Amino acid sequence: MSMQQVPSHRRVVVGVDTHKYVHVAVAIDELGTILDSRSFVADAGGYTQLIEWAAAFGGKLTFGIEGTGSYGAGLAGAVRRRGIGALEVVRTDRRDRRLRGKSDTLDAENAAKAVLAGLATAVPKSHDGVVEMIRQIKVAKDIAVKARTAAMISLKQVIVNAPDDLRQELQHLSRMALINRCASLRPGKVTTITASTKHTLRAIARRWQQLNAEISEHEKLLKELTSQAAPGLTEAFAVGPDTAAEMLIVAGDNPERVRSEAAFARLCGVAPVPASSGMTTRHRLNRGGHRQANAALYRVVIVRMQHHEPTKAYVARRSAEGKTKAEIIRCLKRLLARELWAAMRPIRDARNELQQAA
Template identity: 65%
Template sequence: MNSILQAEPIGKVVVGVDTHKYVHTAVVVDVVGGAQGTISVSTDRGGYGQLDAWAAQFGQVLGFGAEGTGSYGAGLASWLRRHGRKVVEVNRPDRRVRRQRGKSDPIDAENAARAVLAGTATATPKSAEGTVEMIRHTKIARDTAVKSRTQAMVTLKALIVTVPDELREQLQGLPKMTLIDRCAGLRPGPVTSVLASAKRSLRSLARRWPDLDEEIKDHDRLLSELTTQQAPELVDAFGIGADNAAEVLVVVGDNPERIRSQAAFAKLAGVCPVPASSGKTDRHRLNRGGHRQLNSALYRVVIVRMRFHQPAIDYVARRTSEGKTKKEIIRCLKRYLAREIYQMVKARTEPASSA
């Protein structure tokens, strides 16, 4: 793999940054691998400016390699990008490297710089400055609300099992919405008995569920608007819809050009086949890497298409007659779906890139 710094003369440097919540630690390394200096700065705009000015003292800065550009390093990556600096996303060091060299913030920052120098770190971080970032925020709020709604219902039904008999006999076996309405209308009165405290707790849980349900519907409406605005052809594709489209867009980011090919997208989604051949055996196995939420979204779309999409139904029948298992067929369909989605995403970015 070629490094962005290959054959550069001395006098040019790269900066590695170990990011944290309150303090970032940076190390400057020249193009022949010599560490030139270390600094720690605060995680605000003043600290980012201080880091940039400090790094410029050592020569021409060719790039910043930063860990955690999607979390603690998001603010730094955004600031550097807006000020014309090249930012490279660096993975956490391998455990074997940490056992050999030890663990500290300057060591991690130096490892980040050396990963850029060696060309092992080349990924462009997501810009997180457009509609897709708005989708990500909304989806996080929606997903947590869905979990809370489910937890409220599970807790409500579990509590009914242990309440006094006269109350349990009234509530057991009721349909979900009837149960919520019945519990929400309970009148506990003064909490002076076990029965009263049970009614109060059941009423609290039951009234929480509709509030969360309304919140989820509000998030769904906004997600539908944002995803349709960002990628209408992706939302309209068979079996995808707004929720799965949102998952795809969040992984791709506001700058999808950073994903260089459909094979790279398939690897990111964990749907590219992995060679598992040995001797006379020539086969591939399921890829268990990649972004698991995106992989799960592709799986849901494939399952829908296998049931209701005629081309997918015909494909399943043909591959089954060839001796393929259901798991192998799903793997193949996920790979085809990844190619289809990448073409949609690529088509969306072509006009902007040609301009």
């Protein structure tokens, strides 16, 4: 298929189906006519070739990119640095693929048409600032926490099946006392079941200690970075570095892409949506959004319900009105999202000033 030129006043949309090694792009005009389709290597050189190929059509150029948080992140960054508009496209659902078929070119065409139809409106995260640093450290910490939990479970399971004398010595100890005791065991030469059990317990306990030290280092870094990025977040009651990190990760390094406080609440999965039918009028929570951010909001709300006087007064008032505990928690999560969005205002203002200066 040969390339076609488009008048400068007309719109050109390039849909991109991203993969690990190759990106497939399809260009369409504002009438939905396919102009050309090509494949490009998924590296810096390929990104440059793809952008130059798209720019050669003329017209007002917009990219619709799938997977901007994974394989498409590099291309989205390259497009943004060239000053070209880019939107994130959700992959086609399975039902549509069964009806229309599946190929990389079809997926790229669908991405372009989603932008043209106004179905894709989300601006991709930039992944180029302190929030991306926070996200990476949070990933490392979460992996270490899971491994530490697994180590403790394994340690206790070994103790359950340990020889009687060793089991009776260890099973009543508190967590830290158990870790320290097992880490200091001296199995000697492994010639008996007791010696092999001690060897195993010591290995697991020392692994737990190493992971615990690693987690502490991650937490220290998260505290420094979140305080640097948004000091107002960590000053809120019961909001620690972990919760602040989750909120910043949701907003991204370019929080101006989130257009309103209501949009931020929806990203966090705490925006109610209508669920009415017939004579029944009600709402339910939007189950979309960032699950980790939603869980972080829940943890903060639970702590505030126990230790925060204004929250305790709110719970008492809403309970008197006949609200259930689940309904009250839903309301509190929504209010908390509003509070934390306001605390991130300095970041948004700084980004806006930077863009205006540029």
